[in-house]
Amino acid sequence: xxxxxxxxLRRLRLPLHTPYRLSYRTFTEFxxxxxxxxxxxxxxxxxxxxxxxxxxxxxxEGGWAHLTERLPRLVGMEPEAAKATLLADxxxxxxxxxxxxxxxxxxxxxPLATVAAPAELPLLTxxxxxxxxxxxxxxxxxxxxxxxxxKIKVGKDLEGDLVRLGHIQRAVAGRAALRVDANRAYxxxxxxxxxxRADPDGIVLFxxxxxxxxxDDNAAVAGASDIPVMLDEPICTMQDIERAASIPGxxxxxxxxxxxxxxxxxxxxxxxxxxxGMQAVLGDGLGSDLHAWCEAAIAARSIDNAGExxxxxxxxxxxxxxxxxxxxxxxxxxSGPCPALDPGRIEAATTQHVEFR
Numbered sequence: 287x288x289x290x291x292x293x294x295l296r297r298l299r300l301p302l303h304t305p306y307r308l309s310y311r312t313f314t315e316f317x318x319x320x321x322x323x324x325x326x327x328x329x330x331x332x333x334x335x336x337x338x339x340x341x342x343x344x345x346x347e348g349g350w351a352h353l354t355e356r357l358p359r360l361v362g363m364e365p366e367a368a369k370a371t372l373l374a375d376x377x378x379x380x381x382x383x384x385x386x387x388x389x390x391x392x393x394x395x396x397p398l399a400t401v402a403a404p405a406e407l408p409l410l411t412x413x414x415x416x417x418x419x420x421x422x423x424x425x426x427x428x429x430x431x432x433x434x435x436x437k438i439k440v441g442k443d444l445e446g447d448l449v450r451l452g453h454i455q456r457a458v459a460g461r462a463a464l465r466v467d468a469n470r471a472y473x474x475x476x477x478x479x480x481x482x483r484a485d486p487d488g489i490v491l492f493x494x495x496x497x498x499x500x501x502d503d504n505a506a507v508a509g510a511s512d513i514p515v516m517l518d519e520p521i522c523t524m525q526d527i528e529r530a531a532s533i534p535g536x537x538x539x540x541x542x543x544x545x546x547x548x549x550x551x552x553x554x555x556x557x558x559x560x561x562x563g564m565q566a567v568l569g570d571g572l573g574s575d576l577h578a579w580c581e582a583a584i585a586a587r588s589i590d591n592a593g594e595x596x597x598x599x600x601x602x603x604x605x606x607x608x609x610x611x612x613x614x615x616x617x618x619x620x621s622g623p624c625p626a627l628d629p630g631r632i633e634a635a636t637t638q639h640v641e642f643r
Contacts, residue, residue, distance in 0.1 A: 294322040297638035309471035310340040315526035333388035335544035349382030357422025365394040387629035398549040405586035425457040432614030467493035475501040481511035482634035508535030531562035569594025
């Protein structure tokens with residue numbers, strides 16, 4: 287088995303076409319960490335992940351410090367030993383660790399880092415407009431583009447959220463499925479009020495009503511809601527999945543590669559969700575095209591609903607030499623390993639860079 291000869295860590299800046307508004311932050315750019323691993327034979331593998339400020343206790347500064355302290359230790363190790371070293375401290379910085387682990391998985395030719403057969407994966411798109419006329423226009427554009435699942439962000443204003451949801455439902459008129467996401471922003475009372483007062487027409491799930499660590503509050507919402515609840519931020523381990531499965535009214539678990547510590551743990555987590563009688567939804571809407579491909583490679587094996595790995599559609603720059611083929615809201619994956627990245631594009635997007643040999 288070959289050894290790690292060089293590791294580079296980059297912080298990238300990937301501007302967006304339009305601001306992406308969440309309940310806790312509005313993004314105008316994504317700033318993922320990209321880890322590049324080279325072995326003694328000169329083979330190079332890369333992976334990235336985006337730490338979202340406000341989404342968890344993990345910070346970009348902390349993630350950078352975590353990796354710059356640990357990556358030098360991996361030089362000279364075989365990929366499996368390097369992965370084990372990183373995962374020993376996984377909980378200290380989950381997203382940053384996952385970027386490095388996935389790069390090592392790709393370097394080691396992990397079967398999960400290859401698409402076994404061509405696949406077509408439907409994607410969803412968010413509806414961000416606030417005013418009725420703008421909502422109608424954006425909905426029509428999304429449906430005309432082929433999107434059959436739309437995402438609606440709520441959580442800032444209960445009354446305003448209900449009014450806006452109604453505008454969107456009338457504009458959609460049954461032509462697309464709706465996923466409603468509170469991004470942990472409601473307290474228990476407002477989340478229950480939203481679940482009880484929202485017209486369930488067309489809504490397939492209500493995502494993460496309350497803070498991630500408030501399991502009892504989220505359980506209370508699930509128990510009061512006619513709309514199945516999906517837990518997102520709390521779902522990082524098998525234990526989290528087991529706990530979610532024990533809550534009446536939780537019908538979905540959202541998983542993201544960057545929170546699971548690698549391709550194999552993610553695949554195992556999806557299987558556990560499905561074995562528990564829930565549905566798994568996969569994807570980071572804040573991820574690059576590289577991160578989207580990694581998640582899509584897993585989705586192609588195990589997911590039959592609209593993917594949320596659509597961050598690359600929001601970006602003005604891409605990392606792959608050739609863009610991911612996306613037609614009529616469907617991501618078309620070719621069989622084979624991770625596509626080639628463009629070193630020039632990576633360099634142009636780099637705002638911070640360190641190397642270890």
